[in-house]
Amino acid sequence: MSWRAAGDGDTVGGVPARYVAEPASTEEASAVLTAAATDDLAVVIRGAGSKLDWGLPPRRLDLIVDTSRLAGVVEHAAGDLITVVRAGTRTADLDFGSQQLALDPRPGATIGGTVAANTSGPRRLLYGTARDLLIGITVVRPDGRVARAGGKVVKNVAGYDLGKLFTGSYGTLGLITECVFRLHPVPRARSWVTARVPAEELAGALAAIRGAQVVPSAVEIDRPERGPVAVAVLLEGTAEGVQDRAARLVELLGGTAVTEPPGWFGADPWPAGGVGVKLTVPLSKVAKLPFPLRGSAGTGVLYATATAESVAGMRAAATAAGGYAVVLTAPPEVRDRVDMWGPVPALALMRRVKEQFDPGHRFAPGRFVGGI
Amino acid sequence: MTSLETLAADLRTALGPGRVITDRQELRTYECDGLAHYKVTPGLVVLPRDTVECARTVRACVAENVPFVARGSGTGLSGGALPHADGVLIVTAKMRDILEMAPDDERAVVQPGVINLDVSRAAAAPGYYYAPDPSSQQICSIGGNVAENSGGAHCLKYGFTTNHVLGVQVVTPDGDVIELGGRAPDTPGYDLLGAFVGAEGTLGIATRVTVKLTRLPEAVRTLLAAFGSPAAAGAATSAIIAAGVVPAAIEMMDALAIEAAEAAVRCGYPPGAGAVLIVELDGPAAEVDAQFAEVTALCESNGATALRIAADAAERALIWKGRKSAFAAVGRISPDYIVQDGVIPRTALPEVLSRIAETAGSHGVRVANVFHAGDGNLHPLVLFDGTAEGEADRAETVSGAIIDLCIEYGGSITGEHGVGADKAKYMPRMYSADDLTTMQLLRCAFDPAGLANPGKVFPTPRLCGEVPRVHRATDPAPAADLF
Ligand SMILES: Cc1cc2nc3c(=O)[nH]c(=O)nc-3n(C[C@H](O)[C@H](O)[C@H](O)COP(=O)(O)OP(=O)(O)OC[C@H]3O[C@@H](n4cnc5c(N)ncnc54)[C@H](O)[C@@H]3O)c2cc1C
Ligand SMILES: Cc1cc2nc3c(=O)[nH]c(=O)nc-3n(C[C@H](O)[C@H](O)[C@H](O)COP(=O)(O)OP(=O)(O)OC[C@H]3O[C@@H](n4cnc5c(N)ncnc54)[C@H](O)[C@@H]3O)c2cc1C
Numbered sequence: 001m002s003w004r005a006a007g008d009g010d011t012v013g014g015v016p017a018r019y020v021a022e023p024a025s026t027e028e029a030s031a032v033l034t035a036a037a038t039d040d041l042a043v044v045i046r047g048a049g050s051k052l053d054w055g056l057p058p059r060r061l062d063l064i065v066d067t068s069r070l071a072g073v074v075e076h077a078a079g080d081l082i083t084v085v086r087a088g089t090r091t092a093d094l095d096f097g098s099q100q101l102a103l104d105p106r107p108g109a110t111i112g113g114t115v116a117a118n119t120s121g122p123r124r125l126l127y128g129t130a131r132d133l134l135i136g137i138t139v140v141r142p143d144g145r146v147a148r149a150g151g152k153v154v155k156n157v158a159g160y161d162l163g164k165l166f167t168g169s170y171g172t173l174g175l176i177t178e179c180v181f182r183l184h185p186v187p188r189a190r191s192w193v194t195a196r197v198p199a200e201e202l203a204g205a206l207a208a209i210r211g212a213q214v215v216p217s218a219v220e221i222d223r224p225e226r227g228p229v230a231v232a233v234l235l236e237g238t239a240e241g242v243q244d245r246a247a248r249l250v251e252l253l254g255g256t257a258v259t260e261p262p263g264w265f266g267a268d269p270w271p272a273g274g275v276g277v278k279l280t281v282p283l284s285k286v287a288k289l290p291f292p293l294r295g296s297a298g299t300g301v302l303y304a305t306a307t308a309e310s311v312a313g314m315r316a317a318a319t320a321a322g323g324y325a326v327v328l329t330a331p332p333e334v335r336d337r338v339d340m341w342g343p344v345p346a347l348a349l350m351r352r353v354k355e356q357f358d359p360g361h362r363f364a365p366g367r368f369v370g371g372i
Numbered sequence: 373m374t375s376l377e378t379l380a381a382d383l384r385t386a387l388g389p390g391r392v393i394t395d396r397q398e399l400r401t402y403e404c405d406g407l408a409h410y411k412v413t414p415g416l417v418v419l420p421r422d423t424v425e426c427a428r429t430v431r432a433c434v435a436e437n438v439p440f441v442a443r444g445s446g447t448g449l450s451g452g453a454l455p456h457a458d459g460v461l462i463v464t465a466k467m468r469d470i471l472e473m474a475p476d477d478e479r480a481v482v483q484p485g486v487i488n489l490d491v492s493r494a495a496a497a498p499g500y501y502y503a504p505d506p507s508s509q510q511i512c513s514i515g516g517n518v519a520e521n522s523g524g525a526h527c528l529k530y531g532f533t534t535n536h537v538l539g540v541q542v543v544t545p546d547g548d549v550i551e552l553g554g555r556a557p558d559t560p561g562y563d564l565l566g567a568f569v570g571a572e573g574t575l576g577i578a579t580r581v582t583v584k585l586t587r588l589p590e591a592v593r594t595l596l597a598a599f600g601s602p603a604a605a606g607a608a609t610s611a612i613i614a615a616g617v618v619p620a621a622i623e624m625m626d627a628l629a630i631e632a633a634e635a636a637v638r639c640g641y642p643p644g645a646g647a648v649l650i651v652e653l654d655g656p657a658a659e660v661d662a663q664f665a666e667v668t669a670l671c672e673s674n675g676a677t678a679l680r681i682a683a684d685a686a687e688r689a690l691i692w693k694g695r696k697s698a699f700a701a702v703g704r705i706s707p708d709y710i711v712q713d714g715v716i717p718r719t720a721l722p723e724v725l726s727r728i729a730e731t732a733g734s735h736g737v738r739v740a741n742v743f744h745a746g747d748g749n750l751h752p753l754v755l756f757d758g759t760a761e762g763e764a765d766r767a768e769t770v771s772g773a774i775i776d777l778c779i780e781y782g783g784s785i786t787g788e789h790g791v792g793a794d795k796a797k798y799m800p801r802m803y804s805a806d807d808l809t810t811m812q813l814l815r816c817a818f819d820p821a822g823l824a825n826p827g828k829v830f831p832t833p834r835l836c837g838e839v840p841r842v843h844r845a846t847d848p849a850p851a852a853d854l855f
Contacts, residue, residue: 079610079719080748098616118558129558131566132535139810147810148803153715155747156784157521157570158791158802159829160811161534164566173562185616207476211499213590215655241659280556284476301557323556344561346550349817353562356813369561 002069003032010064012044013057013367014332017064024069026138026146026177033175034144036063042362043142045171047113048090050106054117054276054329055170056340059366067112070177075152081183082135082152087112087176099183102127104266112176118168121266122218122234125298127184130167136180137163142173142358154182165353172368173357187236190217191246194262195255196228203287206297208252209233210283214245219298221286222264231255231297232265269294270305275330275338277306277314281323289317308334315342344369375436376415379460382432383418387425391466393417402461405446405453406508410793414441414455419466422483423541423549423579426462430577431547433460439823442573444485444513448520449711450792452572452828462577464515470494471580478585479538479555484515484578491583500585503530506788507696515578521570523788525621525695526652528746530586532788534569539582542568545575545819555582567814572790573825575818589654592620593664594688597671598645598678602626602741605647606721608674609745612651613718615670617663622746623650623695626725629702629740629753630694636701639694642678649745650695652688698742699753706738706755708764710771714778715787718748724777728752731777737763737770749787750778776801791829799831809834 006017019041023029036043041062046052048068067088074084076096083096091105091114104121105114113119115137120129127133136150139162149162166176197205202221209219209231218234233249235242246257269292270276279289279302286297291314295302300323306314308330315325319342327340344350347370354361354372366372373381384392393399394416403411415438420426433440439459446453455461464485472481475498480491488509491502505524506512512522518540523532530536539553553565568575599605605624612619625633626647633639641648651667653660671679682688694701702709716724725741732739732754740753752774756767775785775798785791785798799808808830816836818824826833 077717077719079614080717081613082717118563120558128531128535131563132531141810145806145810147807149807149811151782151784151802153717153748153783153787155523155527155532155715155744155749155787157532157788158784158786158795159799159808160814161521161566161570162811162814164534164563165814167566168558168563185618188616210478210587213587213656215587215589215659237656237659238662240662241656244658245656278558280558282474282477282479282555284474299557318556321556322554324558324560326560341560345554345559346552346564347561349544349550349564350562352817353564353814356817 006064012061012064013053013055015057015061017044018062020064020066022066022069026140029065029070029140029175029177030144030146032065033140033142036362037143040360040362042365044364045112045116045175047088047110047116048108050108050113056335056367058364065175067110074178077152082154082180083183084152084178084180085111086178096183098186100186101181102133102184103130111179115167115176115179116169116171120301122220122296124296124301125219126215126217131164133181134163134167134179135182137166137176138178139166140175140177142360142363150180152180170364170368172354172364172372174363189239189242190234190236191242191257191259192261192265193233193235193246193249193253193255193257195231195253197231197253198228199223202229203284205231205253206283206287209249212248212252214249216298218296220265220295221297222294223292225292230262230264232262234261264294269303273331275306275308275311275334276328277304277311277325278328279304279314279318279323279325281318281321285321285323288321308337311338319343341369375438376458379432379436379438380416383429386428387418387420391419402443402446402455402463405443405448405451407449407451407792407794410451410454412455412457414461415458417461417463419463421466423543426577426579427543427547427549429460429462430543430545433823434547434821437821437823439826441825442515442519442577444516445487445511447508447512448516448792449713449789450786450794452520452790452792452825454793456826464513467579473498475500475585477555479582480585481580481582482514484513484518484581486514488512488514488517495585496588499588501588502536502583503586504533504536507699514581514583518569518578518581519571519573520788520790523749525623525744528622528744529618529620534566536584537565537569537581538584540565540568540578541580542576543579545821545824549579553582572792572829574815574829576824591657591660592652592654592688593660594650594652594682594691595664595668595671596641596680596691597649597651597676598642599647599649599676601646602725603722604675605649606725606745608649608671608676609721610719611670611674612667613746615666617667619651619667619746620654621650621652624648624741624743624745625695625698626741628738629698629742632701632705632740633694633698635704637693637697639690641694642680645677650691695742702740702753702755706757708756708758710754710767711789712750712752712754712771712774713786713789714750714775714783716748716750716778716781716783718746720781721745721748724750724781727777728774731773732770735766735770737766739770744787748783793828796827796829796831799829
């Protein structure tokens, strides 16, 4: 099993680690974490490390558990539309032929990182997010014990849905080693209808799309500082069906049907090293957020570029709309000045969950909401 | 006074008349849920009208260290709402208000006692519906659906309750009121909403539920196909999935289930069929037309002996009537029956069905099969006559053997009816001791004292260590009495 001394690159948010472990199986991972528990080591899990500097730095750090050797597709049962994938597998390496794992992963990300951060993209409108597609999970708890929940069948209500608890837990409850997902067929045809809509007509346009019974896979907007808002609607299905629906949307919105998405579709709006904010609001409030943003107008999940000064105003707007604004990524000098997470409902209960799973507060301490 | 007497007196004063039931005769009407062979008369029944009253009731239970069980419509099929003889049954029958319809947000906010179908009815005018559609949808409650993560025939395409619930207000087992999720997606922090849905009332009581409304499809087309055998119908199902079609529903019934349905509701299924498939497609009209032609062709090429296409809503309803009434209909051909709810990988269907038939045959027990063929969720109905010597035991043996088969094939002991009191004993067959302890870590975070629906889901309760002092942070009027 591979433990090694940490090198120069083995830091998280500027905090250096002392060791790095690269387990190649759930059993090895269990041995690593059992040893880490015995020695009271503080642990951060590293997937591809592509976004490890997002979020807050850990309060303390001894060991990085790197999942890159914990990779590969264990099973693809095409007839059952499911797959079993190890957590360190790069999402870019997944190929299920005429089937797909309908996530929109960030470039370079691993499956474990995608699940642990519950990242999502445009197609969450039709397919949901990792939480909806994950049907089974294997984790190693902070004390080294291996636990499984869910299974390999899509329909299953036996026991608690721990997969949902671990989805979006940012490595604070344990290490995810294997995930089971439901798959979807790759659509035979797809088309993007793109249009430019004056900002004051955006609410009406979004309502019209919702009303049109065209079942879009994504409804994305790109709202600039001033001027019209770009709208792109993704349609997927049979060739006949997509053509028919695209024609109806073109009539409704103006614009054109194209075979490639616009460059901004699904891309982060902030520059490298900038401040990235994720805003979530009820659907009817999307058009009322009065600043530049981009993202999934169809689900109310938007992204914006911010400054240390503008975060509070964005959060106030999101809160007034009944939603949230979370700072995903920010350079250290900004991170120190802003509240990254904002208000978190049910925080006391979340602390109790953390206390049960990680009583020693050794897993990614301080990285999550409320200093969890 | 006993704890329950103290509680009853306290709640009677707090909630007013008609909300606390202590009469033995009346209490007995709550002794079981849809799984009628488990019966326990509750110590006390309380009917809160809103969140504040529900929290007040739970805090009274905490103060007296008395367990409580939530109950919606009592249609559960795993004994989840089975009462405690020394506990309080909290019934949501007086919490039936639809609080808000917000089609612009594609959301509705309802009290937990609201009947599933009433949400869709209320959403129909603006062109929406609530997608999860358990066969019991005319009577089961949204709170019960949340607790069981209920599915329905259409969850093959649309997912389960957990994919359609955006937020719940919960009275925790401490008596606190918290919000999990809400009208906006992706609340920061752990997905405790995801953990709560399907927890069968063991993590607290849902007192308000925010659900997602789905736009009504432009077109719906329904097909009834008869086959010589369940294996042939299974092959057709596989062919449809392999073609990349995701129907809204694919349901199967075998000959015995058809016979029962026919006797009960005269649904007019093709006579002599060894199995029927109901395939429904919905969505944009052009899409549905293209796929419907394909599905029809696949049924034919896989040996369908008869095809019937619903011409209108009435014909569609008739096709579904046979399926939706199947459980009750079986009561016509057998005095007693056990409904199983196991799941297998769909591709194992022909093999598992023939092994079920073998096991049933060797025990001299009849099994009618009704199932969600699209996702491998079996509902074998194991028939018996409880008054005949040994029949109940033999049925129980066959039923247990079916569960073992599901586990052997990598499936689940329950696809939608839940573990409840009935299947807790099977949990260790599906999960390791560490798996189960890990699930109970979550339980201990929510309910350290173990008062919420104890004895359900897990075969052996875990002791949670130190139980935090009861705190009353969200008492409705915490500061009022200071002034
Ligand atoms: C606080 C924060 C918020 C983010 N929010 C979003 C978002 O809303 N939308 C978006 O598109 N992207 C978001 N990201 C980026 C997201 O992490 C990446 O897009 C991608 O998921 C990273 O993949 P990776 O393999 O590089 O993971 P890493 O960057 O290595 O890790 C990402 C996070 O997941 C944890 N992790 C990784 N693997 C495992 C595992 N096997 N078991 C347990 N934990 C693991 C890490 O400890 C870390 O907290 C966020 C990142 C952070 C840190
Ligand atoms: C004929 C028939 C057909 C059925 N078909 C289906 C089907 O197709 N799919 C399916 O999934 N199920 C089906 N069921 C099972 C049952 O209808 C569902 O499980 C339903 O969700 C139960 O709702 P209820 O209101 O009756 O809950 P109850 O039976 O009253 O309670 C069920 C569980 O929920 C808990 N509970 C109830 N309310 C709350 C609350 N507010 N907060 C927390 N916990 C609560 C209870 O403690 C209990 O554990 C069927 C049942 C029958 C009788």
